[in-house]
Amino acid sequence: MRKRATMTDVAALAGVSLKTVSRVVNGEPGVSPDLVERVRRAVEQLDYRHNLAASNLRRGVRTQTIGVLLHDLRNEYAAELLRVIDDHARPLGVAVLASSLDDHEDREQVLVHDMVTRRVDGLVLMPASPDQSYLLPEVRAGLPVVAVDRPTAGLAVDTVVVDNRDGAHRATEYLLGRGHVRVACLTDRGRLWTARERLRGYLEAITEAGLPVDERIVVKDLVTADEATAATRALLDLADPPTAVFAGRNDLSVGVVRALRERALERRVAVVGFDDFPLADLMSPAVTVVSQRVTEIGATAAQLLFARMHGEAPTPRTVVVPTRLVERESGLIPVPVTFA
Amino acid sequence: MRKRATMTDVAALAGVSLKTVSRVVNGEPGVSPDLVERVRRAVEQLDYRHNLAASNLRRGVRTQTIGVLLHDLRNEYAAELLRVIDDHARPLGVAVLASSLDDHEDREQVLVHDMVTRRVDGLVLMPASPDQSYLLPEVRAGLPVVAVDRPTAGLAVDTVVVDNRDGAHRATEYLLGRGHVRVACLTDRGRLWTARERLRGYLEAITEAGLPVDERIVVKDLVTADEATAATRALLDLADPPTAVFAGRNDLSVGVVRALRERALERRVAVVGFDDFPLADLMSPAVTVVSQRVTEIGATAAQLLFARMHGEAPTPRTVVVPTRLVERESGLIPVPVTFA
DNA sequence: CCCGGACCAGACAACGTTGTCAGGCGATGG
DNA sequence: CCATCGCCTGACAACGTTGTCTGGTCCGGG
Structure with missing residues (x-):
């Protein structure tokens, strides 16, 4: 396990100066063919590899690296975002440092600090x-930042989100339009903007329909699919259970379906979820969802980021990517006729 | 967009020497309290951030970064691996550079070269x-490498795989044991080791059962779920269609199920897939699979890697993580009685 | 009063690379 | 035959940081 060869080693072996090696390695013109050849051979012989960090340091150039900090890389939504961003970065010679925040406040600051320390370009x-x-100093120092999925607070940066309120509104309206008057709502932690917006959309739709809001069928602060399953069981145990459920996140939808299955009610209670998920169309009944165009979100985020990295510095922009209501079977389940 | 402050700037503002700033920033002892305070204030005022690259360069220490190159980060299996590896790396102060290879040979070499250029520690x-x-020079130069999912060829490194042959063998045997004699097999590209091994396991089981291998129901080189769907349609169109299918990868299983659904045969043809996938248990029928313990694979890979990064240099080890046959409904579907 | 030691601060070189500039050499033209 | 030019090549400094080593100050003890 020897140390890696440096340009100095190569120069010594090739019998040329350090600078000549540098020129050859960087493909600069003005080196005679036989010297190029000698250097090439020495590089080969020593397995010399260019050191990007040292090069970037001297050049005063950026690190050709960006950081991507998402909720949970194992989650389908985050994984897709990462993949799309990487696809945009690679052709530009930019590598991606990725990590998961788990929606943990401290982790966000720690990891952002680490990224800054590594001098990511974006x-x-x-x-x-x-x-x-806390990001203000970094942004002022020229760090391009793009927020995805949720906006930042206390600092304006480029942002790519969907209209969560509108999507939830439409989902709820869809169920109400099919005759349901008892529509439950399950959402994530209230400190998350997306959860709050989706809840707001739901409440607006209920209110606009002239219906009362029943707090017993509005369940907040659900983090895992299992919690959604438990919450759904409780809803079904009510004297007047909901006839439809709006689930405010993809794994909450899964949790709901699981609970309905347990009681063989999956064709008796209507479900519309926020966020599409793989195989939603293959379940029985297939799950109706409000779908986010994740690929478009990722591509937009990448474009905004690279534009800024390439020197554009407009005032922060917010892009709202539209959602679509994907009609499948679970949203079509009617209100049971066996009703008082 | 000013340039970031350096230690020199901080030193100037605090009225101390560069080295004193270095000491304070690194928490070295032996700086008088009031100087520490002055430096702290200057750091604050200038938003100074430590430059890890420069620090590492000088220290001759590694970059505290590892590279993770997987098939496709958006794939559930790869995403989970990445997540687990990151969870192991973070507490050690190590960041993860991740990218997708798409099983593209050139991309592998290009991306590995890029990682070397960035001097990843593993x-x-x-x-x-x-x-x-092609990795030999890098490994000789001390780069720890761990192969996951498939072994390397032409160079021995630490490796974490599952026994694909055995898993496929058991899956096939399971179907044969339930009376099926026409069991189809769908696999990925033959140039992939996993695909070859799984095919081998299937063929062995068929042969051991004294059955003939019918090439018409052994479909190779399937890359996408859609291709699996098309292949399954063709199988069903045969004069003597298979009564059971072994699908050699998780999205191929999905493709098979999709085709069966189209023809309302999902409860008439048995299916066992390789690799579990989310919601496999929620489909109807729930899909029987050979499951890999992905978390364990990732954790093992991380452990092997960090052991080597910390100086252990045993001869390359191969860890075979066991698979489990997860019995669900699709594997229990019996051979139709309406048979000649 | 002076010496020794503890403690603290800074000068300098070096990590591996590249930009700048000066210099050597052969060829070309007057 | 010499001045000039162009083409290569290399010496040197610098990027931002840290290890080493030197030197200064202050204190207590002899």
């Missing part, structure tokens, strides 16, 4: 904490 | 090309 962040003003 | 690789001997 950052894609799914904000986990309620305040990003 | 590499987790899902080999995409048939020969990794």
Whole structure:
């Protein structure tokens, strides 16, 4: 396990100066063919590999690296975002440092700090904490930042989100339009912007329909699919259970379906979920969802980021990517006729 | 967009020497309290951030970064691996550079080269090309490499795989044991080791059962779920269609189920898939699979890698993580009685 | 009063690379 | 035959940091 050869080693072996090696390695013109050849051979012989860090340091150039900090890389939504961003970065010679925040406030600050320490050229962040003003010095120092999925607070940066309120509104309206009057709502932690917006969309739709809001069928702060399953069981145990459920996140939808299955009610209670998920169309009944165009979100985030990294510095922009209501079977389940 | 402050700037503002700033920043002892305070204030005022690259360069220490190159980060299996590896790396102060190879041979070499250029301290690789001997110089130069999912060829490194042959053998045997005599097999590209091994397991089981191998129901080189769907349609169109299917990868299983659904045969044809997938248990019928313990694979890979990064240099080890046959409904579907 | 030691601060070189500039050499033209 | 030019090549400094080593100050003890 020897140390890696440096340009100095190559120069010594080739019998040329350090600088000549540098020129050959960087493909600069003005080196005579036989010297090029000698250097090439020495490089080969020593297995010399260019050191990007040292090169970037001297050049005063950026690191050709961006950071991508998302909620959970194992989650389908985050994984897709990462993949798309990487696909945009690679052709530009930019590598991606990725990590998961688990919506943990401290982790956000720690990891962002680590990224800054590594002098990433840009950052894609799914904000986990309620305040990003700690980023102000970095942004002022020229760090391009793009927020995805949720906006930042306390600091304006480029942002790519969907209209969560509108999507939830439409989902709820869809169920109400099919005759349901008892529509339950399950959402994520209230400190998350997306959860709050989706809840708002639901409440607006209910209110606009002239229906009362029944707090017993509005369940908040659900983190895992299992919690959604448990919550659904409780809903079904009510004296007047809901006839339809709006699930505010893809794994919550899964949790709901699981609970309905347990009681063989999956064709008796209507479900519309927020976020599509793989195989939603293959379940029986297939699950109706409000779908986010994840690929488009990722591509947009990448474009905004690279534009800024390439020197464009407009005032922060917010892009709202439209959602689509994907009609499948679970949303079509009617209100049971066996009713008082 | 000013340039970031350096230690020199901080030193100037604090009225101390560069080295004193270095000491304070690194928490070294032996600086008088009031100087520490002055430096702290200057750091604050200038938003100074430590430059890890420069620090590492000088220290001759590694970059505190590892590379993770997998097939496709959006794939559930790869995403989970990445997540687990990151969870192991973070507490050690190590960041993860991740990218997708798409099983593209050139991309493997290009991306590995890029990682070397960035002087990663270690590499987790899902080999995409048939020969990794190009890695020899890097390994000799002390780069720890761990192969996951598939072994390397032309170069021995630490490896974490499952017994694909055995898993496929058991899956096939399971179907044969339930009376099926026409069991189809769908597999990935033959140049992939996993695909070859799984095919081998299938063929062995068929042969051991004294059955003939019918090439018409052994379909190879399937890359996408759609291709599996098309292949399944063709199988069903045969004069003597299979009564059971062994699908050699998780999205191929999905493709098979989709085709069966189209013809309302999902409860008439048995299915066992290789690799579990989310919601496999929620489909109807729930899909029986050979499951890999992905978390364990990732954790093992991380452990092997970090052991080597910390100086252990035993001869390359191969860890075979066991698979489990997860019995669900689709594997229990019996041979139709309406039979000649 | 002076010496020794403890303690603290800074000068300098070096990590591996590249930009700048000066110099050597052969060829060309007057 | 010499001045000039162009083409190569290399010496040197610098990127931002840290290890080493030197030197200064202050204190207590002899």
